[in-house]
Amino acid sequence: MSAKIALSTWPTPLEPMPRLARALGLGEGDLWVKRDDLTGLGGGGNKVRKLEWTVGEALAEGADTLVTTGAAQSNHARLTAAAGARLGLNVVLVFSGTPKSAERGSGNLVLDSLFGARIFWAGDGEPSTLAQAADDVCEQLRREGARPYVIPFGGSSPLGARGYVDAGNELLAQLPGVRHVVVALGSGGTMAGLIGALGEERVLGVHCGAVAEPAAAVSDLADGLTGRSVTPGALRIRPDQVGSGYGVLHEPVLDAMRTAATLEGIVLDPIYSGRAMAGLIQAVRDGDVRRGERTVFLHSGGLPGLFGHAQTVHRSVAALRAFRAV
Template sequence: MSDKIALSTWPTPLEPLPRLAAALGLGEDDLWIKRDDLIGLGGGGNKVRKLEWIVGAALADGADTLVTTGAAQSNHARLTAAAGARLGLDVVLVFPGTPDSATDGSGNLVLDSLFGARIFWAGDGVPSALAGVADDVCRRLCRDGARPYPIPFGGSSPLGARGYVDGGEELLAQLPDMDHVVVALGSGGTMAGLIGAVGERRVLGVHCGAVADPAATVADLAGALTGRSIGADSLRIRTDQVGAGYAVLHEPVLEAMQLAATTEGIVLDPVYTGRAMAGLIAAVRDGDIRSGRRTVFLHTGGLPGLFGHTAAVRRTVGALHSYSAG
């Protein structure tokens, strides 16, 4: 029997993007958006699909506390906190840095607090050490009588990736003749799950700089999920939108965010969905995505993260359009 639990209602909408398609030189019926940003829990986002499986397993294991890691503006951490609040579970989030490094308390941090999560600040060590810190936190919780359940970075495990097998099958039911689905590649589980549903050749992942080796990460997850060998060289991954690094605003990303907003009223974030859109635009320019092919952009959410990204906020506010009458 499956341990999956319901944290939202499905399916999420699939909508056309005719004005954006025209701006890119595509046919008006060529470009669509899968609105996983509209998932109901905790401000929305792709991590809810993963958490339905992961938190289901935690409850089946008798856990009373969820422990996970991420950057201070982690969408996954925010949605883990929301899932815990929904289900009456305590949540501890392990972040790099110190409280002083997040003094403005903006973006996702506001919601983490609102959902009642506790934050353990791990200091200024390398982010790769966070998993070990989280293990230490779990041991401390056990000593205090809690029953913690560790959730990996981004919720990306073979179990979590099953959420996007579900999502991919849902998408195929909505648009059976889809040729491409474009998705941000962060911790890898969303892309791996989509591959499990629609195959390697229809999924284009846009690397966001969250992992050192995105192809190997996705290939390992997809292989464990599907039970077959998947070569990293068989995956479609763009690495041209990382720029100076994961948290650093990349100029083509800001331009992609502005184009999506001004043509369709769609809001993207500067770390994940903005990079994915910039990758889609680049794929059209270099001919990987062409007119006459049905392309779906998977909107994985992340709106709160926009307000926690100082450079993106400053650049966007600095470009305010003024109207002078007379």
């Protein structure tokens, strides 16, 4: 049972990035940005498209409480909390880590609190530990008389991925002849949905380190979405921007964030969209994206998470240049 609900206004803007295109050696009209950071709800971001489907199903099933999992700075969790607030649903966020993780709470954690979500800290452990903790939370909620609905990690399921089939179709209407769509690959649902609309050959995913086997994750979701076999080997995935790990600042990513900010006034985050931009820049250098090919960078949002990433904040503040009046 599923019924899509409206949580934003579509389509999101598609804007040219001529200065960045020239800097990368592309044609001035080759590079565009799809502004899915401007989805409105809860600070914006790509997860809103998925939530229109998953929360729609939750409401259709009579749920009164949304439960989801993630890291402490999860953009998906923040937007789940915002969707719950808009629709009058309770929200419980099951996070890896301990309450100490929130002692200097910033970024998404501040917004989670403002939206009225409750947090359950599951401790450190494997992803299966987090999933089991969510099941335990649901059992407790049921004993209390609640009707919980679990939204999967990152909102990524064949159902949630339908949101990015919608986005892919928007792109085809906005920019006929698009050759490449570059996107951050986290839990896999955004890339899988784009593949559902555009095919494997036009979607380039930049692995961000959120899952151990990104190709398998995308393939499984795309199979369930499209009803056909999408083999991992057919996917275009760049694994070269993970660096030392998911939450660790990768130097080429900071460079990419600065490049996008200084040339186009576009703000990216260090975990997802910053890695995607670093992957796009490297793809141009490698010749995988070429001059004359219409290319779209999908901006997945994540601005609040930037302010919760201590390494990036410290490095950015340290780089400020002083101006001395004469």
